[in-house]
Amino acid sequence: MGGETLAYLFNGFGVALQPLNLVLAFIGVLVGTVVGMLPGIGPINAIAILIPITYTAGIPAASALILLAGIYYGSQFGNSISTILLNVPGTASAVVTAIDGYQMTKRGRAGPALAISAIASFVGGTLSIFGLVFFAPVLSRWAIRFGPAEYSALMLFAFTALASVSGRSRPKALIAVALGLFLASVGIDPNSAVPRFTFGQLKLLDGMDFVVVTIGLFAISEVFLAMEDTERGQSVTQSIGRVMVSVKELLQTGWTMVRGSAVGFLVGVLPGAGGTIASFLAYSTEQRLVDRDGTFGTGDTRGVAAPESANNAAATGAMIPLLTLGVPGSGTTAVLLGALLGLNVTPGPLLIERSPEVFWGLAASMYVGNVFLLLLNLPLVGVFVRVLAVPRWFLFPGVTALSFVAVYAVNQSPFDLVLMTIFGAVGYVLRKVEIPLAPIILGLVLGPLIEKNIRRALLLSDGNWGVLFSSKIAVAFWLLAVASLLIPAAVRILDTRR
């Protein structure tokens, strides 16, 4: 099996090293670094904006995925830059890095902090690809026997897992899932040809395009949020010093990076959890294991290395359920699933067999991309830091115009632009009342799939609902779904009693 994997991976490098794919991987990780670094512009925005562009450009599926995935894992590299320098996390998964990273900056050690972060990201990113190439084919072979009942239960688990970790309020996460499923049901029902929630609008018969919804909810609502910050008059500059780290310090953090990668990868594979929880878990594990002098929280390099290796490994881990089961566990991977479906690639147990160039090409390109990222983030980090000083009047009107073009590219329809604006305003209100947005996207992308699977299962069983619980695997997913809802609540009750 090992030799076979190596042979496939070798072929994957054949795909990844094609000039077009090298260029796309580079663009992907470059864009990823920048959007990961800029607070407020995350990988979801960038991927959603680039999806219609890849369709327009007509690049092949494997190449498109190399580009879009590059943004995803690249953002996990870049997100530590603003965290370390400004104490403003670029994305949520870098929140923990702020604890020790910003302390290092305050002590004039921003350079070493950035270097450790880049190296830890590289270690996490690279080690986790081994996990990807060995576990994904195994999981594929196991999942090949999944029928509609198993898929329905698995997707339900994905929903409950994401809902249980999104935001502070369970009922609000539930509402978010419902809103996503509602958007998924808009348009002609494929089974019965009944138009649902189209409000007499012909343009809604085809349903909601997820690119339009995603760009509206995420990118446009972010423009409103940026307005608030402008009114409060925040601005930022910081000097970083030399981006270097001594060999001694690097060796000190070596095992921390390896452990962080392992924790991150495993958490990343689970639906819902993702980079944020991975980095928290890696940090607290490391604190318990090695923080004998109580230096964590005061600018300990290991406090930077642990979360940064973990969130990068988690990004790779999250690709496994996406590619082998076709069931994403987070907002970003849900957007990637939408992109793949649009490219006529259906992720699932047969993906590796039927489209080996997509899977192995992606895996190989992730090695290449991580090398690019290390080069971009070590010697060139000074250049990126200047991007942080770009004024908001430059950034956000520019993002808006780019969003307009991207949404227009979907159907060449001005109506989509109006929809995008409406979703932008809705997204802003939802953020204000703390309804999480990621479950909405998951609901929108998975909604049609879960509906199709439940209906197919019921059709096969002549309407007997027992079919949904008829196999051990399905029952296991149902139990996991219930557990993921109950365990956090139970923990909270125990916590308050203590």
Added chain:
Amino acid sequence: MSKQIDRIVGAVACLLALAVALTARGFRVGFYTDPLGPAGLPYIVAALLGVGGLVLVFRPSEEAERPRTMSLVNGATIIIGLLAYPTILPYAGFVLSTTGVIVLLGTAFRAPPLRSVVYAAAYTGLLYLLFSIALGLPLPIGSFFLRSG
């Protein structure tokens, strides 16, 4: 304060649940398609919205702080800019509309006027080159120019 916000969110969710459920009752077909039918998913949506909404109404959280807001003028500028864009796009064409909307949003973001106009024009030109010329996306030229030219 935040308790009230949660209660309002919950109430809105409940109303939405009701609206979804009532609308879904009309999703009927004369022939048999499948056991769940077209109304199944909407009913699930209504149930989730209803449960989430009721919990928020009766057990609102106290942790949240009062959300920040922005000035009405700036908010309105952004909304008007965003909604005006698709309206004028078919007539004024991509280049003029896009330059205009960037400048308008720029004013809300306190851009220095002259630099903002230069930036808007240059950025729009770049987008046009990239998408229309390099990628072949048919961006509208504008019926206004087509008629006169």
